[in-house]
Amino acid sequence: MEEPLLLSSSFGTAAAAYAEHRPDYARAAVRWALDPAPGLRVLDLGAGTGKLTAALVALGADVVAVEPDPAMLAELRRALPAVRALPGSAEEIPLPDASVDAVLAGNALHWFDMAVAGPEIARVLAPGGILAGLWNVMDNRVDWVAGLERVGGSAAIGPRDTLSNWRAATDDLHLPGAGQPARFGSPEQAEFPHGQRRTADSLVATLATRAGMLVMPAADREATLGRIRALLGDTPETADGEFTLPMLTGVLRTRRL
Incomplete structure (x- = not known):
């Protein structure tokens, strides 16, 4: 667990950049994630700077962020002062039993230690409640995005960051560890078209907030970002001015048993 813990703890060093550059979530994806929930009491778990929290508030949910x-x-508190926002983790959730109807995690579920977090999430969920993970993934069916994936490497474009691999990388994240009882039903996955207006500079800044990039030695990070800048500068779609980064929001959704 040492490497994942190091990666997951790296985001605080770039919290303002994360808030500025990371994309929001497709509204249709958030609605689909919540659709079977018995009510609108929602926990945004591993809420980061509040990207998903804001979308939940906009849909009228009663949100608590952890x-x-x-x-x-x-x-998060600066951006969304009206939202109840608490320190805590997926492994130690500061909420009472059966107190929420859905637990959503935006680009965070893969960091959870489900051997511990699974029972905690089940504890705070009401009967029949929903657990859903959401990920913004780049559409690497587009040629220049596939090129970006090649030159950026796994530090900039991770195993859950592109359409071609996010399903396989996330479909078993809700499962309990060996010897543990099943707490959630069979998962469903769906993708929803999305996009983000970027310039070459802002896309480089976005990729610089990836966990793998944040923990790289400075020289290696600058070399990787340099290769990305060169590709974007040589690509007609991205060389001049603003463009839309083609994305999808992928959702893994399951129900508490």
Whole structure:
């Protein structure tokens, strides 16, 4: 667990950049994630700077946000002062039993230790409640996005960051560890078209907030970002001015048993 813990704890060092550059979530994806929930009491778990929290508020949900990193939590509270935002983690959720109808995690479920987090999430969920993970993934069916994936490498474009691999990388994240009882039903996955207006500079800044990039040695990080800048500068779709980064929001949804 040492490497995942190091990666997951890296975001606080770039909380303001994360808030500025990371995309929001397709509204249709958030609605689909919530659709079978018995009510609108929603926990945004591993809420970061509040990207998903804001979408949930806009849909009328009664949201509580839980985030372990103090810098990320401070950014969330600054951006969404009306939202109840608490320090805590998926492995130790500061909420009573059966107190929410849905637990959503935006680009966070893969960081959870489900051997511990699974029972905690089941504890705070009402009967029949929903657990859903959401990920913004780049559409690497587009040629220049596939090129970006090649030159950026796994640090900039991780195993859950593109359409071609996010399903396989996430479909078993809700499963219990060996010897543990099943707490959630069979998962469903769906993708929803999305996009983000970017320039070459802002896309480079976005990729610089990836966990793998944040923990790289400075020289390696600059070399990787340099290759990305060169590709974007040589690609007609991205060389001049603004463009739309083609994306999808992928959702893994399951129900508490």
